Amino acid sequence: MGRQPCCDKVGLKKGPWTAEEDKKLISFILNNGQCCWRAVPKLAGLLRCGKSCRLRWTNYLRPDLKRGLLSEHEEKMVIELHAQLGNRWSRIASHLPGRTDNEIKNHWNTHIKKKLRKMGIDPQTHKLIDQPQQQYEKQRQQQLQPERQKQTEQTNQVVMQIQSAVTETTIEETEKSYLFDLSEHAIDSFCVDDAPLVQPHEILVSPISSCSAATPSCTSSESPLIFEGLQFWNFDWHYDYNYSKNNDNNRSNNEISFWENELTNWNILTNDDGDSNLAIDPLLSQYTGNGFDQEPWNF
């Protein structure tokens, strides 16, 4: 027995949302808040599935969304967070105010992946990708392995003969040799002969620089998990919200502040009669925003 569909799909509309639908959804949520998404379409007069409404709201209509390409700083954060969290886009998005998981996922797949590959880094593992020369060396090492094994065995035999002749071995010396082994293994994990195209520190955000504002005492030796619960500062907090991608008038003005641009759009969307005085106030007053370099603000 299969699972019941999230909604009765008969007669439901799919595909891109129209301005009219957006307007209905925004009006409804501003008046009633986010309640049971399943009920939203009926109550808002939409022929959409609740899930679709939720996605449209969270990914596109939410007033606190940032729009436009990710900044270089945000991109670095995404890379750093991805190295720690993997494809947990919502977790990553939670560290980037105003960005959605969908947006970050798309940006990762279309931009960052390519950049990392160009840099010789595997976007999934964040490790250096094998270059042809390195692959050749690896193969060669494997071919030489049996011969080396034989040589090692012979050497070991000689060493054992010498060791048996040595009557006193201090604990300190034993520890030293153990530590030496460990360091050898550590080197194995990153082949120093394989000169990377890009040094790791050139790609990843240094933890110490990232944490300075919120946790000034942390050091670069700490786990990058310090990102957990961390607030990041100094983001651009501007919006370039265009309902239509084709409306390039606003785009050409570069970043237009949320308050000029967003409110205008919202006025249009929430008022049939275009009376801007009526507009947002009573509806939006419930929303509180918070720029990182500012006090919380209200509509």
Add this chain to the structure above:
DNA sequence: AAACAGACCAACCGCTTCCAG
């Protein structure tokens, strides 16, 4: 100017997780 290919991204699908009863 037309055809095509690749890039981009909004939206969908289906699985997982959460939570109330």
Add this chain to the structure above:
DNA sequence: TCTGGAAGCGGTTGGTCTGTT
């Protein structure tokens, strides 16, 4: 503790845009 519904999440799809031939 179990169950079923709702929400959350990540992978994928498909339409549109843009650049190239």
